[in-house]
Amino acid sequence: MLKVSRKFEYGLHAIIYLAGKSDDEIVTVKEMAAEIGFSQEFMAKALQKLKRAGLALSVQGVKGGYKLGKPAAEITVADVGRATEGEPHLMRCSSEEGSCEIVRSCPHRGYMFSLEKRIQGLMAETTVMALLQRHEG
Numbered sequence: 001m002l003k004v005s006r007k008f009e010y011g012l013h014a015i016i017y018l019a020g021k022s023d024d025e026i027v028t029v030k031e032m033a034a035e036i037g038f039s040q041e042f043m044a045k046a047l048q049k050l051k052r053a054g055l056a057l058s059v060q061g062v063k064g065g066y067k068l069g070k071p072a073a074e075i076t077v078a079d080v081g082r083a084t085e086g087e088p089h090l091m092r093c094s095s096e097e098g099s100c101e102i103v104r105s106c107p108h109r110g111y112m113f114s115l116e117k118r119i120q121g122l123m124a125e126t127t128v129m130a131l132l133q134r135h136e137g
Contacts, residue, residue, distance in 0.1 A: 002090070002119075010038055010046035011084035012077065012131075015055060019072035019132045028065040046084060053083035072132055078123035088123070090116045 033040040050056040
């Protein structure tokens, strides 16, 4: 069945955690991993990807760490997914041309593409701010 990757899960938790902090608060990977309960190594990798995408900012120095790269209301779940995994695809045929031997005769292809678009749409319309508000509310 459908399952999100660990990279995406770590990235989403990291962004929501950072969104819950004040704009000027810098958080280390160590404290974030400890508070969330995730591996520090995997959290650091997720944060590097989020940083490359501009979703998190890295602050250098003795009091260095990470903070949110832009307002939580402007970051969507789809942004986090693309930063950690690339473009989302449910099936081989939607991401790798020529990867399916029955692509021309597949009776489910239309439905599966529709399902993929609906999932992508839901991710694109859900902001980190909305998730944060659900958690706090």
